[in-house]
Amino acid sequence: MAQTQSLQFAELPHPAPVTAEQRAALLRNPGFGRVFTDHMVTVRYHESQGWHDAKIEPRGPIPMDPAAAVLHYAQEIFEGLKAYRTANGGATLFRPEENARRFQQSAERLAMPVLPEPVFLEAVDKLVSIDRDWIPDGDGSLYIRPFMFANETFLGVKPSSEYLFIVIASSVGAYFKTDAPAVSVWVSPDYTRAAPGGTGAAKCGGNYAASLVAQAEATKHGCDQVVFLDAVERRWIEELGGMNIFFVFDDGSMSTPPLGGTILPGITRASLLTLARDKGVSVREERYSIQQWKADAASGRLREAFACGTAAVVTPIGTVRSQDGEFRIGNGGSGAKTEELKAALVGIQRGQAADPHGWIHKVF
Numbered sequence: 001m002a003q004t005q006s007l008q009f010a011e012l013p014h015p016a017p018v019t020a021e022q023r024a025a026l027l028r029n030p031g032f033g034r035v036f037t038d039h040m041v042t043v044r045y046h047e048s049q050g051w052h053d054a055k056i057e058p059r060g061p062i063p064m065d066p067a068a069a070v071l072h073y074a075q076e077i078f079e080g081l082k083a084y085r086t087a088n089g090g091a092t093l094f095r096p097e098e099n100a101r102r103f104q105q106s107a108e109r110l111a112m113p114v115l116p117e118p119v120f121l122e123a124v125d126k127l128v129s130i131d132r133d134w135i136p137d138g139d140g141s142l143y144i145r146p147f148m149f150a151n152e153t154f155l156g157v158k159p160s161s162e163y164l165f166i167v168i169a170s171s172v173g174a175y176f177k178t179d180a181p182a183v184s185v186w187v188s189p190d191y192t193r194a195a196p197g198g199t200g201a202a203k204c205g206g207n208y209a210a211s212l213v214a215q216a217e218a219t220k221h222g223c224d225q226v227v228f229l230d231a232v233e234r235r236w237i238e239e240l241g242g243m244n245i246f247f248v249f250d251d252g253s254m255s256t257p258p259l260g261g262t263i264l265p266g267i268t269r270a271s272l273l274t275l276a277r278d279k280g281v282s283v284r285e286e287r288y289s290i291q292q293w294k295a296d297a298a299s300g301r302l303r304e305a306f307a308c309g310t311a312a313v314v315t316p317i318g319t320v321r322s323q324d325g326e327f328r329i330g331n332g333g334s335g336a337k338t339e340e341l342k343a344a345l346v347g348i349q350r351g352q353a354a355d356p357h358g359w360i361h362k363v364f
């Protein structure tokens with residue numbers, strides 16, 4: 001089926017959207033992922049028709065057959081990006097083309113049809129435009145969740161012939177509830193996130209389903225997040241449950257685990273690599289073992305570590321806990337390089353700093 005590069009979106013505005021007073025109350029302390037906007041975008045795919053029936057409509061439940069393939073074999077992918085309110089009342093997105101491309105790569109890995117980039121971008125723009133009043137002021141943002149799932153009514157194990165692409169949006173504040181200056185991570189002894197040849201580089205729901213037991217273990221041990229080791233040797237740091245990781249050393253250099261199929265190629269990770277190199281910082285994409293992490297934290301060679309991602313932005317890691325005990329990084333709080341990079345990234349994202357790489361996409 002030839003790919004349609006753009007689609008006509010039918011616009012069906014909500015007949016009874018949330019009132020301004022109700023919305024103001026919801027936006028006062030939205031947390032993360034619980035406050036949703038009035039609308040959603042839906043686009044259907046059928047192998048005989050390609051992409052069709054694009055709509056922006058009131059957000060609501062979606063009827064599904066209990067034999068829909070996704071409910072049985074988890075053929076599902078998603079993305080996550082944020083819209084920011086600008087000082088002049090406009091709205092911007094940060095590198096949404098990268099999300100569109102990663103969505104295509106995830107689709108290929110999950111044997112799903114590839115959504116044309118212009119359709120992805122238009123769907124996101126339309127939702128942000130119609131639900132513009134839901135973008136919080138201050139440090140908040142509108143978290144946008146595009147996703148696609150197998151919708152064929154069929155129990156055979158094969159790629160579905162039908163899919164539904166949906167975009168919803170959620171007004172959000174900070175991802176971590178903690179007031180602590182840095183988060184703590186638990187090194188999972190038993191569970192790995194992704195093996196070579198698996199789906200680690202794809203943003204598919206199954207990866208997250210498999211990570212939940214490890215995240216629950218982290219919580220049980222008093223940690224905010226789980227950090228996964230590689231599946232083969234069980235010694236190389238890969239990433240957190242929903243974030244990439246960076247290390248900062250006493251000589252001013254930095255490192256982050258290399259992409260290689262088992263790690264999600266984070267857009268924040270790629271952006272920080274660029275920003276650090278712009279500042280003349282030497283950054284290596286190289287493997288780093290848990291033993292080395294512990295030794296370097298003890299010797300002082302390692303000064304800072306931080307997690308990064310769309311949801312968490314840049315979050316310092318202060319404590320690492322494992323079955324063998326725990327160690328602290330630096331003073332257990334944030335570090336100068338972490339704060340400098342965070343400020344550089346957030347400044348661009350929020351339109352408060354120049355955008356030398358053309359990363360900002362203006363919605364309106």
Ligand SMILES: Cc1ncc(COP(=O)(O)O)c(C=O)c1O
Pocket residue numbers: 080239240241242243244264265266267268269308309310311
């Ligand atoms: C497993 C995982 N790693 C890394 C990231 C960071 O990716 P990005 O910076 O594109 O949000 C995410 C979040 O999307 C994630 O879920």
